[in-house]
Amino acid sequence: MPQPLSTTKLPSGEPVPVLGQGTWHMGESARDRKNEVAALRAGLDLGLTLIDTAEMYANGGAEEVVAEAVAGRRDEAFIVSKVLPENATERGTIAACERSLKRLRTDRIDLYLLHWRGSPPLAGTLKAFDALMRGGKIRHWGVSNFDMSDMEQLWDLGGRGCATNQVLYNLRRRGIEHDVLPWCRQHKIPIMAYSPVEQGRLLDHRALADVAKAHNATPAQVALAWVMRLDGVIAIPKAGTIAHVKENRAALDLRLTKDDLAALDRAFPLAAGPRPLEML
Numbered sequence: 001m002p003q004p005l006s007t008t009k010l011p012s013g014e015p016v017p018v019l020g021q022g023t024w025h026m027g028e029s030a031r032d033r034k035n036e037v038a039a040l041r042a043g044l045d046l047g048l049t050l051i052d053t054a055e056m057y058a059n060g061g062a063e064e065v066v067a068e069a070v071a072g073r074r075d076e077a078f079i080v081s082k083v084l085p086e087n088a089t090e091r092g093t094i095a096a097c098e099r100s101l102k103r104l105r106t107d108r109i110d111l112y113l114l115h116w117r118g119s120p121p122l123a124g125t126l127k128a129f130d131a132l133m134r135g136g137k138i139r140h141w142g143v144s145n146f147d148m149s150d151m152e153q154l155w156d157l158g159g160r161g162c163a164t165n166q167v168l169y170n171l172r173r174r175g176i177e178h179d180v181l182p183w184c185r186q187h188k189i190p191i192m193a194y195s196p197v198e199q200g201r202l203l204d205h206r207a208l209a210d211v212a213k214a215h216n217a218t219p220a221q222v223a224l225a226w227v228m229r230l231d232g233v234i235a236i237p238k239a240g241t242i243a244h245v246k247e248n249r250a251a252l253d254l255r256l257t258k259d260d261l262a263a264l265d266r267a268f269p270l271a272a273g274p275r276p277l278e279m280l
């Protein structure tokens with residue numbers, strides 16, 4: 001059995017691990033599929049049971065990779081998937097969810113998100129989420145790439161059940177610290193931090209290497225430990241190799257000191273004032 005991981009709580013009180021696994025770009029190439037499935041399964045073995053996917057990724061191909069990875073061990077996994085905004089009308093959301101369930105070869109999605117704000121009215125998407133919850137097709141719902149005004153609108157529409165806002169957050173993308181992050185923490189909505197290592201582009205930064213060296217760790221582990229330093233923040237790095245999965249899992253054992261945090265602050269300062277939410 002894997003060691004229990006640090007968890008945070010969804011608004012329902014259900015605990016979820018603070019480190020999960022992303023799947024963007026999985027399912028795009030038949031050649032990589034075996035390794036992708038093996039990486040996700042290795043993650044499950046290590047307790048990285050939260051797996052983030054979306055109907056968008058490889059046009060559903062990533063959901064099929066997830067299905068293969070959780071085959072025979074569905075109950076261990078907490079599967080997050082997302083509806084594309086162009087499908088997010090009331091009826092469209094329900095149909096998209098049914099398609100995702102088929103590709104995932106499961107009877108329920110643990111957390112179903114609106115991928116980003118689009119033109120269909122939010123009220124219709126929320127109605128669909130409600131119907132899907134009542135039908136047992138999804139266990140929780142949430143949003144992604146929602147800026148402050150979107151969260152406030154969601155609240156005005158009675159969106160109190162929202163279980164997460166999945167947004168871009170890493171050392172180079174700290175804008176949410178001005179508004180979305182404190183707002184969500186105040187409302188007890190966990191933030192799911194996507195691209196926590198900036199798709200690898202962060203990792204050759206000198207400051208990360210220096211902190212890593214002091215801990216006998218790697219730059220990726222420092223970047224992940226920094227994202228997970230706050231309660232209520234879940235990091236979902238995508239790793240396509242077992243070696244990267246193991247390395248990322250060990251980030252949970254890294255405790256950054258006050259001095260480390262100060263050095264990282266100097267290298268990646270928080271820009272002044274709120275700004276529009278960044279997306280990848």
Ligand SMILES: NC(=O)c1ccc[n+]([C@@H]2O[C@H](COP(=O)([O-])OP(=O)(O)OC[C@H]3O[C@@H](n4cnc5c(N)ncnc54)[C@H](OP(=O)(O)O)[C@@H]3O)[C@@H](O)[C@H]2O)c1
Pocket residue numbers: 021022023024025052053115144145166167193194195196197198199200203220221236237238239240241244245247248280
């Ligand atoms: N809601 C949204 O709009 C949204 C947007 C973007 C992403 N996401 C979700 O968030 C997940 C993570 O974001 P992301 O995939 O954009 O970027 P990411 O996790 O920051 O970076 C993934 C890249 O980092 C590499 N990597 C992972 N662990 C590493 C390690 N220990 N050492 C060195 N390199 C490492 C991976 O390489 P290998 O594959 O070779 O291991 C891959 O190239 C996505 O997969 C997706 O599930 C959501």
